[in-house]
Amino acid sequence: DAGITQSPRYKITETGRQVTLMCHQTWSHSYMFWYRQDLGHGLRLIYYSAAADITDKGEVPDGYVVSRSKTENFPLTLESATRSQTSVYFCASSGPVSGRKGSYNEQFFGPGTRLTVL
Amino acid sequence: GEDVEQSLFLSVREGDSSVINCTYTDSSSTYLYWYKQEPGAGLQLLTYIFSNMDMKQDQRLTVLLNKKDKHLSLRIADTQTGDSAIYFCAETSSSASKIIFGSGTRLSIRP
Numbered sequence: 001d002a003g004i005t006q007s008p009r010y011k012i013t014e015t016g017r018q019v020t021l022m023c024h025q026t027w028s029h030s031y032m033f034w035y036r037q038d039l040g041h042g043l044r045l046i047y048y049s050a051a052a053d054i055t056d057k058g059e060v061p062d063g064y065v066v067s068r069s070k071t072e073n074f075p076l077t078l079e080s081a082t083r084s085q086t087s088v089y090f091c092a093s094s095g096p097v098s099g100r101k102g103s104y105n106e107q108f109f110g111p112g113t114r115l116t117v118l
Numbered sequence: 119g120e121d122v123e124q125s126l127f128l129s130v131r132e133g134d135s136s137v138i139n140c141t142y143t144d145s146s147s148t149y150l151y152w153y154k155q156e157p158g159a160g161l162q163l164l165t166y167i168f169s170n171m172d173m174k175q176d177q178r179l180t181v182l183l184n185k186k187d188k189h190l191s192l193r194i195a196d197t198q199t200g201d202s203a204i205y206f207c208a209e210t211s212s213s214a215s216k217i218i219f220g221s222g223t224r225l226s227i228r229p
Contacts, residue, residue: 033216040126042221043161043206090160094217104149104168105210107217109160 002026006091006110014118019078021113023091031094032074033107034058034066036087043090049074081117089113120144122220124207129226136194138223140207143188147209150183151217152192155204164205165192199227 004025013019025032034046035058045058047066055066063085065077074093078085091110096103124140142150148169153161167174167181167190174181180193190209194201207220 031216040221043219045216048216092160104166105217106151106163106166107161107208109162111160112158 004091004093004108004110006089006113008113009111010114012116012118013081015082017081019081019115021076021078021089021091021115023074023076023110025072025074025091025093025108027093027095027108028071029093029095029108030071031105032068033092033094034064034074034076035090035092036060036085037090037112038087046076046089078115081115083117085115086117087115089115120209120211120218122207122209122218124205124220124223126221127224127226129228130197132197132199132227132229134197136192136197136201136225138192138194138205138207138225140190140192140220141188142190142207142209142218142220144209144211144218145188146211147188149210150181150190151206151208151210152179152181152190153206153208153219155206155222157203161206194225197225197227201225202227 007022033048035043049055049068092107094107097106121143130136151166152164154164155161178195182191204222210217
């Protein structure tokens with residue numbers, strides 16, 4: 001599929017289990033991002049990556065691990081899931097887009113993964 | 119650090135204009151964005167404005183930028199039920215590929 005995809009779309013797991021959320025983009029964008037969206041908090045950045053093998057912490061990285069061995073993939077792993085990690089997770093990639101007054105960066109979002117930790 | 123703030127809720131009558139406001143702190147912002155999130159979906163770019171502009175119009179959408187006050191607004195004329203969504207204000211500086219998002223404004227339309 002062209003664009004940015006996430007899998008699974010829905011996941012239910014138990015406290016303490018490891019969970020990996022997948023993200024794949026077909027544009028070869030350098031930058032990729034993971035956000036979580038919770039009521040009252042908007043979007044919070046978990047981790048981002050500027051290129052393959054380069055990752056950096058965002059606002060709420062604790063309890064999460066990322067890797068980026070290939071430009072097109074950016075998996076997010078919850079090493080030992082907790083109830084507080086119940087959320088909707090969005091992956092995004094960012095690339096330059098040509099506008100009338102020059103290029104600008106646009107973030108393209110995946111459809112989200114709804115994760116429930118029991 | 120950079121911060122983007124917007125009110126959480128807005129309710130308007132169908133056919134009226136909606137105005138969603140946003141303030142930001144980064145004086146080096148180059149582009150400011152409005153993203154729309156419909157229920158069950160990811161965010162999609164609605165419109166953007168370059169920091170040296172003060173207004174941009176695109177059909178029913180009007181973006182106003184007051185750079186001195188670091189205030190951005192999105193006006194939706196003739197609001198329809200299909201405009202019900204969460205609207206996110208966002209900004210980026212030319213030196214970064216990170217985009218800073220506000221917490222989103224949930225727009226609800228009443229008949």
